[in-house]
Amino acid sequence: MSNEMIVIGGGIGGLTAAAFLAKDGFNVTVLEASNEWGGCAGKFARGQYLFPVGATLGMGFEEDGVHSLLFKELGIAAPSHFLLPTVMDIHFPNKTVHYYKDRSLFLEELTKHFPHLDRKLKPFYEEIWEIGAEVKKLMVNLPVLPAKTMSEWLLLIKSIRLQSVKLLPYLNQTFSSLLRKYELNDEKEFVALLDSQLIDSMQTTSYNCSAIIGAFALTIYHEGAFYLEGGLFEIAHSLTKAIEDHGGKLIKRAKVTSITKQNLKYEVVDQRNRSWSADHVICNLPIPNLAQLLEQSLLKKLSNSYQRKTDASHWGTMTLYLAIKEEVIPHDTPLFQQVLQGELHEMSEGNHLFLSLSKYGDTKRSPAGTRTLTVSTHTNLDHWRSKENYDQYKEALSRKMMEGVKKALPSIEEGMIHFIEGAPRAWERFTGRQQGMVGGFAQTKENALFNSLSHRTGIPNLWTCGDSVFPGAGTISVSISGYHVYRSIKTQIKRP
Structure with a gap:
């Protein structure tokens, strides 16, 4: 054999x-x-x-x-691991949205922040979650796409249910078509909220993201997000x-x-x-x-x-690694947060940050009385190709990222113990991935x-x-x- x-x-x-x-x-x-x-x-x-x-x-x-x-x-x-009732907080310049696992609470939260969209939000998300539910049922047997062999085709056919035909109209659509259907595509802050989720999971935004895959990604957040010790x-x-x-x-x-x-x-x-x-x-x-x-x-x-x-082409990432004193972290701070900066709601170059904070008492990550924080943003690798501009760009982007971090943790600089920058070259050295692609x-x-x-x-x-x-x-x-x-x-x- x-x-x-x-x-x-x-x-x-x-x-x-x-x-x-x-x-x-x-x-x-x-x-x-x-x-x-x-x-x-x-x-x-x-x-x-x-x-x-x-x-x-x-x-x-x-x-x-x-x-x-x-x-x-x-x-x-x-x-x-343990379940997170609040998946994360998402900070806009003028508001903070709590992203709840519970779908009803999540819709209530969105209605509070986007009251003018009250009648559109529920039907929009119901369609999203219906698509996501059908995709999840298709995935029970973990079929392969694209199917290449007879056994893979048979498994795919076995996975298809009568209700799966509901997915056919979405097969060649982008997520933005769903937004247009409910006249949400011009709601810039709401679209930014969706894009902040899609960029992390799908590596693209609603404008280009596959409708089916994007809907499934947004559904998963309500299946359960977890903190791993x-x-x-x-x-x-x-x-x-x-x-x-x-x-x-x-x-x-x-x-x-x-x-x-x-x-x-x-x-x-x-x-x-x-x-x-x-x-x-x-x-x-x-x-x-x-x-x-x-x-x-x-x-x-x-x-x-x-x-x-x-x-x-692929995205790269710029990441900051911080060790901080427990005393500068408000007691109700969520373990995961996103920060959106800038008027254009871009999802890279420090305009969108993802923050991951160690849990209180997680001594696998840091000694008692301290926490660790990882902060990342997507970045276009073309910005890092010039040796002359590399360090200058890293410094500027690092400063911009820290300004965003302070919106979530205002006193963080007072409790700083370690501050480490991870630019694309560092990612390339650590992971071996060409040019630091992620x-x-x-x-x-x-x-x-x-x-x-x-x-x-x-x-x-x-x-x-x-x-x-x-x-x-x-x-x-x-x-x-x-x-x-x-x-x-x-x-x-x-x-x-």
């Missing part, structure tokens, strides 16, 4: 694939370039303080959530333990430099000229990174859909659903998982992509 598996990249997607493969008895080796597991959901430490690399919510830990179901199938406990990297720690418990190998500081193939075997070589032979290679990498590793003969064999995406492809009509990239690269036994392939970015999506790879390998090897 062909069962030697190499997983390149120790992000959540790759670790998920490795954990399931190891559990099924395959010989699995995970190669991670850095000294940490988790990729963009990893961590780093400065003295006694531990910082999650990205400022993100925990999703999918409700009873029927993706993480809960996958951890249950692996036979391991999910990391310690320590941070999202605890997902990676749970998965690495599962891999080791089933005999898998985990190797850090193994930066892969090439993937070649001779006969039916792949050879993977790292920066120390160590090599591994494998029947299957699973790449938990962005597509541009993957393209750099493949020998020319393999690169030419990538599917056309992959070929078109090897030079596609978040995968924007979930526009051109990149979402049937236009997504499959985990099948077009090259036999070379697979991809992570945020470049279906379903996209976020720990839920990359976990599903890793599970798709596992399921495909298992099905292929079982085939006579």
Whole structure:
């Protein structure tokens, strides 16, 4: 049986694939370039303080959530977590909106801040949530898009219900078409509220976002958002333990430099000229990174859909990591917040911030009496290409971000212990992602659903998982992509 598996990249997607493969008895080796597991959901430490690399919510830990179901199938406990009744606060220059999990409370909150939209909000969100509910039902069996094999088509057909036809009118629509339907597209602050959610989960705004995927993303917030003790990297720690418990190998500081193939075997070589032979290679990498590793003969064999995406643009991020004294944090401060700055309601370059604050008493993150805070904004990587302007731009953007942070935590500078800047080059060094790109492809009509990239690269036994392939970015999506790879390998090897 062909069962030697190499997983390149120790992000959540790759670790998920490795954990399931190891559990099924395959010989699995995970190669991670850095000294940490988790990729963009990893961590780093400065003295006694531990910082999650990205400022993100925990999703999918409700009873029927993706993480809960996958951890249950692996036979391991999910990391310690608790539900957030208030998902986050969203700060506008003139108001603060509480984003409640409870849908009725959320609609009441929106009506309070947008009273002139009273009659439009409920029917608009009811349609959004109806779309989201149908998508969730379709996802019960975790079907693959775009389906490439008979087994994938059969699973997709099996997942479709009679009510699924409700989704057909939205298939080729953007989210903005839903806004126009209810005459909400010119309500700039309300659209900004939606865009602040979509940019973090879908990497694009309502104007370009796929209607179906955007509606599902907004529905998930009301399924449950969670705080994980320590941070999202605890997902990676749970998965690495599962891999080791089933005999898998985990190797850090193994930066892969090439993937070649001779006969039916792949050879993977790292920066120390160590090599591994494998029947299957699973790449938990962005597509541009993957393209750099493949020998020319393999690169030419990538599917056309992959070929078109090897030079596609991605977002970058600028992130601030702060350690602060507990005394400067008001007692009712939510753990997750967004800050919107500027009159044009842009969603990048410090105009939109996502803040993730450690919980009181979470000593995995910081000593008693202190907290850690991660603050991020999307940034166009073109702004960082010039060596001459890099430091100047970083300084200006950092100042702008801190002005926004002070709108959420006015006294923060009085309690500052650590202040660390993470610009795109730092992200590139830490994650190995080309130019510091994050978040995968924007979930526009051109990149979402049937236009997504499959985990099948077009090259036999070379697979991809992570945020470049279906379903996209976020720990839920990359976990599903890793599970798709596992399921495909298992099905292929079982085939006579």
